[in-house]
Amino acid sequence: MNSLYHHRHGGQVEPGDDRRQFLDFSVNISPLFPFDAPPAIDQAAMQAYPSIDGRGVREFYTRRFALDDASVLAMNGAIEGIYLLPRALGIRRILLLSPSFYEYGRAARMAGAETGALQLSPEEGFALPPIGKLADELDGFDAFFLANPNNPTGTRFPPEITMALASRFPDKWFFVDEAFVQFLPDFPAVSLMQAVQAFPNIVVVHSLTKFYALPGLRLGALVAHPDTIRKLYDFKEPWTLNAVAEGVARELAVCEGYEMALMDLMTSERYRIVSALSEMPELHVAGGAANFFLIEWRGGCSIDLMFAHLLQQGIRVRDCRNFAGLEEKYFRFAIRTRGENDVLLDAFRTVPEMTTGG
Secondary structure: OOHHHOOOOOOOOOOOOOHHHOEEOOOOOOOOOOOOOOOOOOHHHHHOOOOOOOHHHHHHHHHHOOOOHHHEEEEOOHHHHHHHHHHHOOOOEEEEEEOOOHHHHHHHHHOOOEEEEEEOOHHHOOOOOOHHHHHHHOOOOOEEEEEOOOOOOOOOOOHHHHHHHHHHOOOOEEEEEOOOHHHOOOOOOOOOHHHHHOOOOEEEEEEOOOOOOOOOOOOEEEEOOHHHHHHHHOOOOOOOOOHHHHHHHHHHOOOHHHHHHHHHHHHHHHHHHHHHHOOOOOEEEEEOOOOEEEEEEOOOOOHHHHHHHHHHOOEEOEEOOOOOOOOOOEEEEEOOOHHHHHHHHHHHHOOHHHHHOO
């Protein structure tokens, strides 16, 4: 197997695995589902011909977020947009956060761009440095790719910083991955989707995978100034979204009840989990602004033994040691339903080291 993919993604099921045997806290998707799914996919939907440009997905964005249709480019998941941007915009040198999502750097390198890393410090809570230092770090780069909230650190960054930098450096691109932004309590104010009209050099990468629990359908979009969208269309492959995905996207635009229920769950469970973890000094919350927590393991036993204990309890979490800067003792888990979260918290409490004091 290519070394790039040596670490299995938490959501993957290997031959012989039974997904029902595990509570999977390793994938950061909503534990609820937004509408009643039919027992089988409708044959008519399977046979329908999709639009060449993912019109159904674009309609979701224009309806749900009140965006200009010309500012939305439908994508087969956010990952298509991540790989399209450096290639289509001719990026030569791009500044990335570290730790952050691996695919930003790989997409840049595949487009022939050089990458640089802005190291986020655990001592500073993985926060961005002051804007003056950011401006200095951008010297020599023609693009900056960041995520808000950041994955896997679970930290959030003020959108005003991105806008200030975009205003100061109109010749540089600012790509902002907002895959988890809908989980923030002050969404949509914290999103930059509405700001792209005033900032032609900002591009928002958005995904429907996490918030709407639809990783298998690959739904997302790039949101940018219409001039940028027209440029991106020249490089985007046609027919990358299927008719089933388009139909589901239209349904999502009227899921207000689901969205409210999910945010109520996230708010209450985030507070409850933080409170419970505060009584477990072995588990230090390093970040938790979105629907997941980055945890630094401070126990006396190895983190591998702790993982083995969780597996014995039928629980998976996301080992984060393959992220640059998190190589020794970090892992991530998602917020799920109250009962499922109780199972995880009880498993943490029964790690042998934590019950014996050894």
